[in-house]
Amino acid sequence: MSSTQRIGFLVWPGTKALTLALAEEALRVAQKVHPEVTYDLQFYLAETPEVPALGAWQLPGLPWQGQLDACHKLFLLADEPPTAVHASLGSALKHAVRGGCVIGGLSAGVYPLALLGLLDGYRAAVHWRWQDDFAERFPKVIATSHLFDWDRDRMTACGGLSVLDLLLAVLARDHGAELAGAVSEELVVERIREGGERQRIPLQNRLGSSHPKLTQAVLLMEANIEEPLTTDEIAQHVCVSRRQLERIFKQYLNRVPSQYYLELRLNKARQMLMQTSKSIIQIGLSCGFSSGPHFSSAYRNFFGATPREDRNQRRNSSPFELSSVPAERG
Structure with a gap:
């Protein structure tokens, strides 16, 4: 023009x-x-x-x-x-x-x-x-x-x-x-973001709760993606029993801590797949998965496609393509 x-x-x-x-x-x-x-x-x-x-x-x-x-x-x-x-x-x-x-x-x-x-x-x-x-x-x-x-x-x-x-x-x-x-x-912009990406909502708003132990636990999970903590370790860090921590997660997030932690790691892996050139194995390891097959299986069960299929599908679209429908929530 x-x-x-x-x-x-x-x-x-x-x-x-x-x-x-x-x-x-x-x-x-x-x-x-x-x-x-x-x-x-x-x-x-x-x-x-x-x-x-x-x-x-x-x-x-x-x-x-x-x-x-x-x-x-x-x-x-x-x-x-x-x-x-x-x-x-x-x-x-x-x-x-x-x-x-x-x-x-x-x-x-x-x-x-x-x-x-x-x-x-x-x-x-x-x-x-x-x-x-x-x-x-x-x-x-x-x-x-x-x-x-x-x-x-x-x-x-x-x-x-x-x-x-x-x-x-x-x-x-x-x-x-x-x-x-x-x-x-x-302008030294790290990456060009697509319009359909979701805003980073403050943790309290994302969780829908201000329960201090829940917030502490999720922050710990987010800080330990590559080497995940066990539920017992998280409970110990936030000074509650394992059973009490599980009750808090079930009450506020309707899932057990291990399930929430897995979803957190998988969403991080998907973000890396779309935004970096790292290999699928590298991404799996950096998100706490012990092997390629373990990562691929967990990813497919959650997202309905393997990491490779998901990456290829996204790469076939222009990085500046603006969706014509609202993105799915969740």
Whole structure:
């Protein structure tokens, strides 16, 4: 794509510098490493900000009035959910969408889009902190726990580093995976994450419990993947009896500690299969399995495919492919 694209950032008061910088820097680096890539970046203020304290970071840009129509892509940025959208701004955003603008919400920027009905029937990546609130307020939106979603002409990222992940996907879609890879190398990004990957939910939220002994036990398991501890050893470390530990796991997770530990190791192995070039035997050993056949059998029983079959199936898909349906939960 050789023509210049105008990309706008519509920023709400309170947006942190990092959220905007992650998106902006990916596009600026793309132009640096590939001079033929040209973006015209525009920054607009959604509302009149308060006068910042002396020395505080100030939002870039000018008031948005009458300037949104010319954008090919427009990202709405907020770090806390706006409670309302001014009527004139709402009309301008809807007009831009009708004119063919691809629109996105970064972090809490999904809220203005949802308030205007612009996400009805679309998938939207929502930060885990807001998922319950968002799902209750906007039942017509398909809220996901993905890092980011690109559903037709709507783009959303849950926040934090997922903003950079989404912009790398934009570069890959516009100019090819090679450019996106070059930008990620320039920014020293360890790996390019797919949109359908799930957010890393805090342990207490993932477990659905704040039971201190359960939390301690799971943290021990996560820290000892390559050389798994026995249930007796875990019980000893968290200062409970084996029987009491089993009761806690059964009550809160509906499984015994050994079963949860195995699932934890298998999920770690699957992540390594998809994200590294290590051999299947190396991965099995690093996840606590004593042999290749033992690893393959346990993996197939849990995931329904052998490690090799699962890896080959994933590799046949583009690393930037964005799923058209929500990922399975679990």
